[in-house]
Amino acid sequence: MPFSLCLPHAWATLGWKAKIREDERNEEPHVSILFKLWTWRLSLRTGEFLDATPPPRNVPTELVEWVWDCRDVLRAKWDEKYPENVVFSQKEER
């Protein structure tokens, strides 16, 4: 089952989601922030967005901060789903 972060009601009712699915593009550990047609991939190592498009500025800053504050849980969930590409060992490799 995908791990869906329980977002504050105000964001959730607008349609925002933050999740780690069983199959994400597996090049850098990340959480996917979804809103309607768009996905933003937020690095679980650095807290930075992995892609220039869609523009990261379109994600409310408060939401990004809220998601990043949950990084410990998200990192643990990522490591659980992707044991071959865990958050911290990759950081050390680089």
Added chain:
Amino acid sequence: MTMEMLLLHDGITDVWADEGFPAASLRSDEEVRDAYERLGRRRPVVWIVPDDSQLVALAESGRLLESNHRLLLLDETPSVRKDLLHLLFRVVVAPGKGVSLLPPDELREVLASDERVDLFVAGVVDPAAEVAMLYRGNLAPVVVPFAWFRRRDPSPKPSFRDFQITDYGQSVRFGKYEASTDAILYAHDADYRRRAKARRLQQDDSIGACIHRLRLAKGVARDDVPGVSEKQIARIERGEIGKVRAKTLAAIAARLGVEAAEISSY
């Protein structure tokens, strides 16, 4: 208004048209026949049709499968009628058993967006052939073997009987298992990979970075590449080896299941 999409009118699609849906409208049998004759020669044309009876006029056209017309039906159609439609349209997507179609409000938004090619609007699973056919917003099909969804020994395991396209076409769900459309397209479409790579915020085009990304995507450990040592892989990925030997590259490519020349597209 684009001629790449055609919208046949009824109660539902009238609302779409009123809200500025970017498709040319067809309102009569004559317009339907004319559009079928004129369009779809060079570029694919997506027909969005609420009810298959609106296409009966086409059966008289006699120009079967000469064009690249693709059909998205919003209502179920009897199998006999579907056979006829398959003679008229290169692709036919219609609700039915085993088919997942986005809910109407999400479908409308995806089809109207510039990103529609990179989102799935529908899909069908074939348990006998063990494949899922997923249709992008331009109705181009992507065929994904069940084995791809099982390749990482994911937990939970995909349940192919319980299939759904969700999140505005951004996720594909099989029971409790969920894959991102991004990951599926990245694995199965070289053009999508190239575009994704071009968009990457901090782009690193080195062969080492490509191998690193591909190795992680395939879930292969550094010490699991026959003929190439773990240390050597690490040095290549870190860019410490300026030019990778062809023999080494071939060994890495073979383990990662791609052609050596393809590595740089990752």
